[in-house]
Amino acid sequence: MATELPRTDVIVIGLGAVGGVAVLPLVNAGLNVIGLEAGGWFSTRDFAPDEVRNNLRDWPQQVPKAKSEIPTSRANINFAANQGGGHPMMNGVGGTSLHYWAQSWRLNPWDFKTVSETTNRYGAHRVPADSTVEDWPISYEDLEPYYDRVEYVLGVSGNAGNIDGKIQPRGNPFEGPRSRAYPMPGLRSSGFTDLMSEAAKHLGWQPFQGPAAINSEVYGDRPGCFYHGFCDRGGCHVAAKSSTAVTTIPEAMKSGLLKVVTHARVLKILNDADGRVTGVEYLVGNQVLFQPADVVLLASHTYENTRLLLLSTSREFPAGLGNNSGQVGQHYLSHHQGAPVTALFPRNLNNWYGLPAQGVAIDEWADDNFDHSNLNFIGGGNLWVHTDRKPISAAKMTTFDLVPNWGAKWKAFISENADRTNSSYIQKTTLPYRGNYLDLDPQVKDKLGFPVIRITAEHRENELRIAAFTQDRMEEWYRAAGATQIIRAGLGGAMGPSTHAYGGTRMGDDPASNVTDRFGFSHESPNLGILGSSVMGTSGARNPTLTAQALAWRTAEHLAENWDTIAG
Amino acid sequence: MSNNKTRADEVGSGVSPSLSRRELLKGVGLTGAALMTAGSSSLSAQPANVVASAARIRVTEAFETLTAIESSTLDAFASRILPSDDLGPGAHEARAVHYIDRALAGALAASREQYSVGLAALESYSTQTKGKSFHLLSASEQDDIIDAMTQNATGYPALGAGFFNTVRNHTIDGTFSDPYYGGNRDFVGWDLIGYPGVRIMSTPQEISMGRDLAPSRQSAYDMPAHTKDPVGPGSSSKGDTAHGH
Numbered sequence: 001m002a003t004e005l006p007r008t009d010v011i012v013i014g015l016g017a018v019g020g021v022a023v024l025p026l027v028n029a030g031l032n033v034i035g036l037e038a039g040g041w042f043s044t045r046d047f048a049p050d051e052v053r054n055n056l057r058d059w060p061q062q063v064p065k066a067k068s069e070i071p072t073s074r075a076n077i078n079f080a081a082n083q084g085g086g087h088p089m090m091n092g093v094g095g096t097s098l099h100y101w102a103q104s105w106r107l108n109p110w111d112f113k114t115v116s117e118t119t120n121r122y123g124a125h126r127v128p129a130d131s132t133v134e135d136w137p138i139s140y141e142d143l144e145p146y147y148d149r150v151e152y153v154l155g156v157s158g159n160a161g162n163i164d165g166k167i168q169p170r171g172n173p174f175e176g177p178r179s180r181a182y183p184m185p186g187l188r189s190s191g192f193t194d195l196m197s198e199a200a201k202h203l204g205w206q207p208f209q210g211p212a213a214i215n216s217e218v219y220g221d222r223p224g225c226f227y228h229g230f231c232d233r234g235g236c237h238v239a240a241k242s243s244t245a246v247t248t249i250p251e252a253m254k255s256g257l258l259k260v261v262t263h264a265r266v267l268k269i270l271n272d273a274d275g276r277v278t279g280v281e282y283l284v285g286n287q288v289l290f291q292p293a294d295v296v297l298l299a300s301h302t303y304e305n306t307r308l309l310l311l312s313t314s315r316e317f318p319a320g321l322g323n324n325s326g327q328v329g330q331h332y333l334s335h336h337q338g339a340p341v342t343a344l345f346p347r348n349l350n351n352w353y354g355l356p357a358q359g360v361a362i363d364e365w366a367d368d369n370f371d372h373s374n375l376n377f378i379g380g381g382n383l384w385v386h387t388d389r390k391p392i393s394a395a396k397m398t399t400f401d402l403v404p405n406w407g408a409k410w411k412a413f414i415s416e417n418a419d420r421t422n423s424s425y426i427q428k429t430t431l432p433y434r435g436n437y438l439d440l441d442p443q444v445k446d447k448l449g450f451p452v453i454r455i456t457a458e459h460r461e462n463e464l465r466i467a468a469f470t471q472d473r474m475e476e477w478y479r480a481a482g483a484t485q486i487i488r489a490g491l492g493g494a495m496g497p498s499t500h501a502y503g504g505t506r507m508g509d510d511p512a513s514n515v516t517d518r519f520g521f522s523h524e525s526p527n528l529g530i531l532g533s534s535v536m537g538t539s540g541a542r543n544p545t546l547t548a549q550a551l552a553w554r555t556a557e558h559l560a561e562n563w564d565t566i567a568g
Numbered sequence: 569m570s571n572n573k574t575r576a577d578e579v580g581s582g583v584s585p586s587l588s589r590r591e592l593l594k595g596v597g598l599t600g601a602a603l604m605t606a607g608s609s610s611l612s613a614q615p616a617n618v619v620a621s622a623a624r625i626r627v628t629e630a631f632e633t634l635t636a637i638e639s640s641t642l643d644a645f646a647s648r649i650l651p652s653d654d655l656g657p658g659a660h661e662a663r664a665v666h667y668i669d670r671a672l673a674g675a676l677a678a679s680r681e682q683y684s685v686g687l688a689a690l691e692s693y694s695t696q697t698k699g700k701s702f703h704l705l706s707a708s709e710q711d712d713i714i715d716a717m718t719q720n721a722t723g724y725p726a727l728g729a730g731f732f733n734t735v736r737n738h739t740i741d742g743t744f745s746d747p748y749y750g751g752n753r754d755f756v757g758w759d760l761i762g763y764p765g766v767r768i769m770s771t772p773q774e775i776s777m778g779r780d781l782a783p784s785r786q787s788a789y790d791m792p793a794h795t796k797d798p799v800g801p802g803s804s805s806k807g808d809t810a811h812g813h
Contacts (some may be wrong), residue, residue: 048647048794049766052745057675119795191776226769237768237793391744391763398739406649406736407711411760415655418761477722514713 002281002290008034011280011293013266016095017545018531018552019299020244021150025553027257029560034291036264036282038065042098043262047235051390054234058086063467065091067266075458075494083444088499089301094245095454098235101356102213104156105156105542106147109140109176110367115539117368118378126378128462131431132331137509137518140176146550148179155242157184158211171208174363184216187225190387193360199481205364212357213242230356232388265343269296269312269321279530287351293566295559299531302501303453306438311450322522327515328505329439331342334502335539336459338492339467341353341474343483344400350417354387358462364475366541377462379429381470385422394418400485423476428466430539438504457495467491500544507535520555527566529555633672633680638687639665644703646739648710657756659739667742667751679734686731694723747788755785
């Protein structure tokens with residue numbers, strides 16, 4: 001039925017944050033690559049400073065395919081799974097890297113070795129008994145060259161904390177050793193972040209400007225950040241945000257070896273009798289096409305990676321491609337980023353024109369950077385405050401129970417306090433657990449009639465204890481900076497759909513508990529590579545994108561260097 | 569913004585310079601209420617000068633989704649959520665209801681039914697308990713009814729606190745949105761909270777001025793780069809654009 005197209009070397013499914021990175025090392029090696037992207041192209045003209053469109057109406061996230069395949073979610077099997085109002089990810093060349101906050105962290109070394117480090121320092125009993133966490137098959141040192149590569153290729157700004165083992169005064173003292181500094185200094189501070197930095201120093205903590213895939217100065221042919229205040233869920237109007245749409249993808253296209261196919265909705269990955277993938281069936285408009293290839297790289301984020309494997313059933317893989325182990329969908333987690341603390345200050349903070357990545361971080365309470373001997377959890381949280389405010393969300397500020405939420409008193413309250421509040425962002429160690437998983441929803445289907453992903457997952461004691469502990473540290477920090485009112489959000493429950501979604505196709509040496517090998521290739525279908533945070537087995541206490549991008553470069557480079565073996 | 573005439577200016581000049589915008593709208597509301605209660609015969613009761621001046625009004629607002637009485641009820645309701653007072657203009661002057669009316673035809677279409685039922689319940693509770701349409705009550709009477717609504721009081725007919733939250737959210741959206749969307753007329757919302765407006769970039773010196781930074785007084789779509797007009801110098805002149813439509 002499907003029209004068969006001429007063969008290519010490699011298909012990359014999804015040209016977002018990770019697929020958009022992987023194409024570059026592939027074309028650099030002379031391979032012919034076809035990128036299948038469900039969305040279209042956006043330009044700087046699309047990214048107006050418009051809070052209604054970006055933040056109330058979810059444009060452009062609401063645009064094509066993702067909208068009809070929003071995952072359903074439930075905390076555990078005792079509940080019905082419900083579909084939420086929006087998909088965390090968007091379609092488009094560049095994907096969610098078009099509008100993300102662009103915080104571009106390396107994981108700390110501990111995140112790769114959580115089990116062994118915890119066992120060595122505190123004893124094996126301190127790893128939660130219901131967790132399925134494993135050490136990664138690779139270490140921070142294995143990934144360091146790839147972190148370095150993507151930081152320079154994309155353009156990441158930041159202040160190094162550790163260069164070749166030497167601690168630097170303005171960076172994160174807890175980060176792993178890096179081979180050289182960032183290609184650009186960190187984004188500028190603001191009056192508010194300076195205030196918070198001073199307060200942190202009084203507490204004996206080392207604050208630092210967090211790393212961002214946003215230019216702090218001219219980088220290549222792109223300008224530095226304009227600080228206009230619409231970065232949160234907005235694409236960049238001057239292309240200072242280092243999305244793959246303005247970096248690696250156009251760079252790869254210059255070679256003539258990358259063909260970008262937009263509005264291509266992949267239906268199935270096919271395989272032969274040996275279990276090797278043979279190509280991809282996709283829909284454009286009302287036409288179904290078959291694109292044969294020697295190798296397929298799946299790069300469509302955790303939910304869609306898992307879904308496409310589960311939907312790609314065959315005689316060889318009756319439970320889904322590469323899933324004879326039953327591991328596809330297991331070890332899922334979505335990052336505990338909730339439970340913020342919100343503060344009110346006695347003066348204006350002048351936060352109208354910042355961006356979420358213009359923040360100051362504290363890593364003292366993350367990972368194993370502090371002694372857990374007398375605590376009842378492992379891991380921790382990175383404390384983050386940033387400069388970002390827009391008028392509608394400012395007017396919707398909490399009243400701290402000081403006034404009613406309507407009428408003249410409320411009006412006077414927001415008039416005085418709209419620029420006096422701040423809410424923290426605390427990312428916490430999140431572990432995989434037995435009973436937390438992804439599968440296909442038995443009832444809810446997308447517009448084409450294919451089941452959507454069902455999330456069955458909830459945070460456990462370890463996450464909730466970290467949340468309570470880090471809220472205490474956050475309140476301490478705000479109070480030290482002069483906050484007069486504090487409100488804490490609840491500690492969290494269900495692991496709903498998130499941009500920070502991990503697992504489902506976990507990477508590990510043991511095929512009985514992992515979907516891909518240490519290079520990101522399927523244990524069961526060796527010419528199928530999987531890119532994205534779905535291969536990550538731990539979250540760390542910071543944003544996943546740079547790690548997923550470093551892994552993507554590494555997988556693509558491994559493919560190019562071992563072409564004859566992998567492509568067969 | 570001298571060229572960006574408000575509807576009040578235009579209507580006012582067509583009727584009587586002495587009528588304030590608020591008084592005028594009260595008059596329009598009375599006419600609406602009379603129409604609802606007295607039937608079509610009351611059409612002839614419309615003041616002759618209003619009818620005569622209609623042709624001279626440049627239309628900048630219409631009821632795209634709301635009925636006339638829904639619009640009056642909602643405007644009065646939004647005006648209690650965010651009132652005009654000594655501190656400055658409120659949701660009424662921002663034309664938050666104009667924003668909501670337009671949004672209900674598009675992005676907020678899913679809320680249209682909720683507005684129909686919710687506003688009818690508010691109006692019905694008002695006439696039952698106070699003997700008058702909601703928008704004709706005094707401010708304190710209106711507040712009593714909103715209290716009954718938010719507390720889901722016994723006898724309150726339908727959609728209490730949930731509808732209040734919807735209207736509160738949308739009133740804020742309309743008051744503080746980019747004026748392109750039909751509210752935040754003359755930037756009254758942004759002025760209220762001290763937001764100095766959208767701009768292409770900001771320097772550390774500008775940011776340090778905070779509330780004292782001179783407001784930019786522009787919509788995102790006054791920026792030529794983000795409109796459907798051909799891109800190029802001089803394709804749009806800042807400040808001459810009438811926001812909303």
